[in-house]
Amino acid sequence: MDLKYNIYYEVASAIFLIILFFFMRLQYDTQSSVNKEFQKLTLFALFADIMDVVTAVTISNALIVPVWANILLNSLYFISTELLGYHFVDYSTFYVYRSRKDNLLMRINKLLLGLFFVLVFINFFTGCIFSFSEEGLYVHGPLYLVIYILPYYYIMCSGMILICNFQRFRPWQRISIVFYLILEISGPLLQMLFFPDVLLAIFTIALGLLMMLFTMETPDYQNLVATIKELRETKKVAEEAKEEAERAKVMAQEADQAKTDFLANMSHEIRTPINAILGYNEIIMKETKESATAEYAMNVQAAGRTLLSIINDILDFTNIDRGELKLENTPYYVLSLLQDVIIYAEHNTQKKNLELRVSVDEQMPKQLSGDIVRLRQIVNNLLSNAIKYTMDGFVELRVTWKQKSDTIGIMEVSVSDSGIGMKKEDVQRISKSFLRFDPKKTRDIQGIGLGLTIVSRLLKLMDGELRINSEYGTGSTFSFRIEQTIIDEVPIGKLEYKKNKELILKQEEEEEFVAPKAHILAVDDNIMNLELFCGILKDTRISIDTAANGKEALALLMKNTYHIVFLDHMMPV
Numbered sequence: 001m002d003l004k005y006n007i008y009y010e011v012a013s014a015i016f017l018i019i020l021f022f023f024m025r026l027q028y029d030t031q032s033s034v035n036k037e038f039q040k041l042t043l044f045a046l047f048a049d050i051m052d053v054v055t056a057v058t059i060s061n062a063l064i065v066p067v068w069a070n071i072l073l074n075s076l077y078f079i080s081t082e083l084l085g086y087h088f089v090d091y092s093t094f095y096v097y098r099s100r101k102d103n104l105l106m107r108i109n110k111l112l113l114g115l116f117f118v119l120v121f122i123n124f125f126t127g128c129i130f131s132f133s134e135e136g137l138y139v140h141g142p143l144y145l146v147i148y149i150l151p152y153y154y155i156m157c158s159g160m161i162l163i164c165n166f167q168r169f170r171p172w173q174r175i176s177i178v179f180y181l182i183l184e185i186s187g188p189l190l191q192m193l194f195f196p197d198v199l200l201a202i203f204t205i206a207l208g209l210l211m212m213l214f215t216m217e218t219p220d221y222q223n224l225v226a227t228i229k230e231l232r233e234t235k236k237v238a239e240e241a242k243e244e245a246e247r248a249k250v251m252a253q254e255a256d257q258a259k260t261d262f263l264a265n266m267s268h269e270i271r272t273p274i275n276a277i278l279g280y281n282e283i284i285m286k287e288t289k290e291s292a293t294a295e296y297a298m299n300v301q302a303a304g305r306t307l308l309s310i311i312n313d314i315l316d317f318t319n320i321d322r323g324e325l326k327l328e329n330t331p332y333y334v335l336s337l338l339q340d341v342i343i344y345a346e347h348n349t350q351k352k353n354l355e356l357r358v359s360v361d362e363q364m365p366k367q368l369s370g371d372i373v374r375l376r377q378i379v380n381n382l383l384s385n386a387i388k389y390t391m392d393g394f395v396e397l398r399v400t401w402k403q404k405s406d407t408i409g410i411m412e413v414s415v416s417d418s419g420i421g422m423k424k425e426d427v428q429r430i431s432k433s434f435l436r437f438d439p440k441k442t443r444d445i446q447g448i449g450l451g452l453t454i455v456s457r458l459l460k461l462m463d464g465e466l467r468i469n470s471e472y473g474t475g476s477t478f479s480f481r482i483e484q485t486i487i488d489e490v491p492i493g494k495l496e497y498k499k500n501k502e503l504i505l506k507q508e509e510e511e512e513f514v515a516p517k518a519h520i521l522a523v524d525d526n527i528m529n530l531e532l533f534c535g536i537l538k539d540t541r542i543s544i545d546t547a548a549n550g551k552e553a554l555a556l557l558m559k560n561t562y563h564i565v566f567l568d569h570m571m572p573v
């Protein structure tokens, strides 16, 4: 069998197109319409490629192939190349617009295709495009160039559609499109102008299609690229949001710090004049002979003490908040602690006609080590709440002891009441500062919602935890357990708190303290405080010198000998 043409490139591209087609079918989502169009294009290319090879064989052997068959096969070949060209335009339109367009261009293209079919039909009878001579030679007709011009026109159209819509593609896709177009054009051109015997057209077209596959027709890859891009954008947005949140957090922290500082400064500033008020009021109470004035002064004292305790709470809270509050660890007498808190509770329960129940473990050691001031504050706070939120019934203080080792034991304190109780959801929120619950019932009860916050935080510093057991409308139990070091293990025995109370009252009635030989110096830049100092100690008959600044104080110290110097801190001069 003779071969006038080199068909190897076209055979290779036929194999290659078959692989490409099946690869597309098996690998890609065949439901995607753009993909379907691409597969169609591959099939048309394959069809044209096969026809190119077949006609190369039949033309080369024209003597043994009947003329009509050769004309028919070549007509089919030309039809296949025009169909391929037409589908290039179709595919490009579909790719760019994601749907088939029925515009003027497409109608012209269809018309041209139709005219070409007619021309091919006419060619059968006239040989206007091509024909075969008696000797089996391939003869070009006057309209022969049409078979090249029309596919080129289609490739140009498809190129124009892609180039006109360049902005829809990413930069690297644009490069691929240019190469694709160069390949589509170059094959037929090379064959026509330089290598008429080498069938190249479909080979370069197939290469172009492969290029298209990797740049456009890889939905998975495209999706990946799109997803990566989206992820990058999302990450950028998230980072911006994070930065914004961090800025907001810093601002909130600064605002919170400013609030805490303000509270601390304000409380400190208020404490000084309140102390003056309470001090002067004490002098009034002591010196007045009129019972009405004494009563007013007592009221001032009560209100002033409440105010002072609020201010102290705020100061404690801010100190704990800033981490500035440090616990002491010093020996204390358990009896002293109990006495203080019981007397406090006794006094206040009596005022409200509540029963005070006290039960203290007889095995409690006599002396422990810890922070008695803060411990007293915790128990007093719980007792004060129990009394505040109980209208009738009882308030109970229970203290139990569990020895852990020779030197360490666990003290458990619980304060119960038959008061208003708390709702479950409120109990969960109890550690939040400034919260007060059940406004209907607690509106008329004094408080700022800091007591339990301070208690919880102090207990945390002591490695303890506040436990709450409360039933709404029935009563509550607040309890905690803390470890204390034993200093003196002798048990305190049965506690008779009433007896101790009498003892205390008796002490108060004792003769007043005097020290006429004592000589002391008080230094404060606040003149009112100095006056107050002297006023309160007047009855002691102590000789008191005062100085308003450091320089004056030093001058006095050079001159005299003092038993005690009371010195304010951060003073001028």
Ligand code: ADP
Binding pocket: 385, 386, 389, 417, 419, 420, 421, 422, 435, 436, 437, 438, 442, 446, 447, 448, 449, 450, 451, 452, 453, 476
């Ligand atoms: P305050 O008593 O100053 O309002 P606290 O922090 O001590 O602040 O208490 C917070 C809230 O918890 C109180 O306002 C009250 O609603 C509730 N509460 C505390 N103790 C009791 C109690 N023994 N019985 C019922 N409610 C209580």
